[in-house]
Amino acid sequence: MIGRASLFLTADLPLSLLRWPRHYDGEKCGRHIPMRSTRVSATSVGIHHPAIWPYRQLDVAALRGEGWEPTPFREFVLKVHQLCNLACDYCYVYEMADQSWRDRPKLMSTAVWQAAARRIAEHVRDHRLTQIGVILHGGEPLLAGPDRLLRLIADVRAAIPESCTVDIGMQTNGVLLTENVATRLADAGVRIGVSLDGTAESHDRRRRFRNGAGSHAALERALDLLRSPRLRPAFAGILCTVDVDADPVDTYESLLRHRPPHIDLLLPHANWASPPYRPAGRAEAYGRWLIEVFDRWYSTTSQETGIRLFEEIMDLVLGGYSRSEQVGLSPIAVAVVESDGSIEQVDSLKSAYPGACVTGSSVLTDPFDSALEHPGVVARQIGIRALSAECIECPVHRLCGAGHYAHRYRPGDGFRHPTVYCDDMLVLIGHIRRRLTADHPEIGT
Numbered sequence: 264m265i266g267r268a269s270l271f272l273t274a275d276l277p278l279s280l281l282r283w284p285r286h287y288d289g290e291k292c293g294r295h296i297p298m299r300s301t302r303v304s305a306t307s308v309g310i311h312h313p314a315i316w317p318y319r320q321l322d323v324a325a326l327r328g329e330g331w332e333p334t335p336f337r338e339f340v341l342k343v344h345q346l347c348n349l350a351c352d353y354c355y356v357y358e359m360a361d362q363s364w365r366d367r368p369k370l371m372s373t374a375v376w377q378a379a380a381r382r383i384a385e386h387v388r389d390h391r392l393t394q395i396g397v398i399l400h401g402g403e404p405l406l407a408g409p410d411r412l413l414r415l416i417a418d419v420r421a422a423i424p425e426s427c428t429v430d431i432g433m434q435t436n437g438v439l440l441t442e443n444v445a446t447r448l449a450d451a452g453v454r455i456g457v458s459l460d461g462t463a464e465s466h467d468r469r470r471r472f473r474n475g476a477g478s479h480a481a482l483e484r485a486l487d488l489l490r491s492p493r494l495r496p497a498f499a500g501i502l503c504t505v506d507v508d509a510d511p512v513d514t515y516e517s518l519l520r521h522r523p524p525h526i527d528l529l530l531p532h533a534n535w536a537s538p539p540y541r542p543a544g545r546a547e548a549y550g551r552w553l554i555e556v557f558d559r560w561y562s563t564t565s566q567e568t569g570i571r572l573f574e575e576i577m578d579l580v581l582g583g584y585s586r587s588e589q590v591g592l593s594p595i596a597v598a599v600v601e602s603d604g605s606i607e608q609v610d611s612l613k614s615a616y617p618g619a620c621v622t623g624s625s626v627l628t629d630p631f632d633s634a635l636e637h638p639g640v641v642a643r644q645i646g647i648r649a650l651s652a653e654c655i656e657c658p659v660h661r662l663c664g665a666g667h668y669a670h671r672y673r674p675g676d677g678f679r680h681p682t683v684y685c686d687d688m689l690v691l692i693g694h695i696r697r698r699l700t701a702d703h704p705e706i707g708t
């Protein structure tokens with residue numbers, strides 16, 4: 264079975280919403296990496312910066328001088344509400360390094376979303392974009408209430424030039440998704456993704472209310488709605504964070520029961536300072552877990568659903584390009600607008616260190632182009648030039664791309680490392696490549 268239900272491009276934020284070919288400059292970039300001069304003092308390179316790569320070592324001016332051009336943002340994540348009605352134990356917003364949510368407005372104001380809409384429109388015009396995605400995100404976006412969300416959506420749509428298609432999505436924990444809310448959002452053209460971590464037992468172990476009660480029952484009601492003929496077109500898919508202690512096939516089949524058009528399997532956020540939980544004696548546990556799901560998914564005669572991580576790796580094996588930030592070397596074109604108007608990098612970086620997402624720009628004062636020159640953004644758009652020497656020597660580096668950027672972080676020197684899931688990526692990619700080439704010898708190895 265080769266092929267995909269459709270093409271998707273997003274950060275792993277959540278939704279599989281957007282469908283456009285992605286500019287690729289990975290391998291073509293070559294391996295020369297413009298570095299700042301080493302003839303500077305330790306103080307001037309900011310040796311105590313938590314991420315010397317890229318913030319003190321990547322020379323953006325030199326890259327531009329060589330003719331490198333940034334990729335415009337095409338996906339805009341709006342943090343419409345900072346808080347959440349759940350208290351999931353692995354949440355990167357509340358439970359990990361960055362705690363900036365405490366200092367931001369709880370709700371995105373009308374003034375901020377209208378400024379964001381104007382800045383997105385400006386970016387669309389300046390770069391002649393014909394398709395963009397806007398994702399309503401949080402915290403939990405439904406805490407903002409449907410009336411407010413619908414006003415925001417109307418303002419965004421009104422601001423964007425008619426020449427550009429706007430796909431609007433929302434990632435929710437599903438607890439507040441009533442029939443009335445879901446119908447109004449669907450009628451406004453919103454595609455809805457929900458977070459579900461497999462079986463009720465596995466989901467309720469981690470995705471709980473503050474009183475400790477599990478949220479699975481509430482989510483089941485939301486998923487029943489999204490499966491209905493009326494709302495099914497608005498169902499974007501399920502996002503599931505891997506629980507390596509759960510049975511992989513049971514997990515997959517429990518997700519499949521809701522007939523999602525797409526599933527995103529995400530590795531728990533971790534890095535070299537905060538490595539992932541690994542059961543004793545189970546090296547490569549995440550890779551082996553994913554392989555079991557892959558074999559179950561790949562071995563069916565007709566495709567039951569799409570699983571983005573596997574489809575991405577298969578595309579890469581076939582010589583294509585990646586469209587997510589979990590694998591491959593394609594440039595990341597995602598900007599986040601926080602509830603105070605700050606333009607930030609993808610928020611999974613909150614798992615690394617406080618302030619890791621900051622660009623210093625705001626929709627209230629700056630165009631999105633100002634963030635395109637930020638070293639953190641640039642480092643995610645230069646393909647192979649952002650990889651460590653170890654990764655460049657690795658036989659699967661074009662496919663793996665050092666994995667998720669947030670998972671490469673090592674305190675002190677930053678993001679120029681293999682992913683902390685390196686061993687898992689090696690076994691997973693090797694397995695998928697072997698299965699694919701066994702079925703289709705014409706692919707070669």
Ligand code: SF4
Nearest residue numbers: 654657663681682685
């Ligand atoms: S498998 Fe490991 S060494 Fe190879 S590219 Fe990925 S992270 Fe780097």
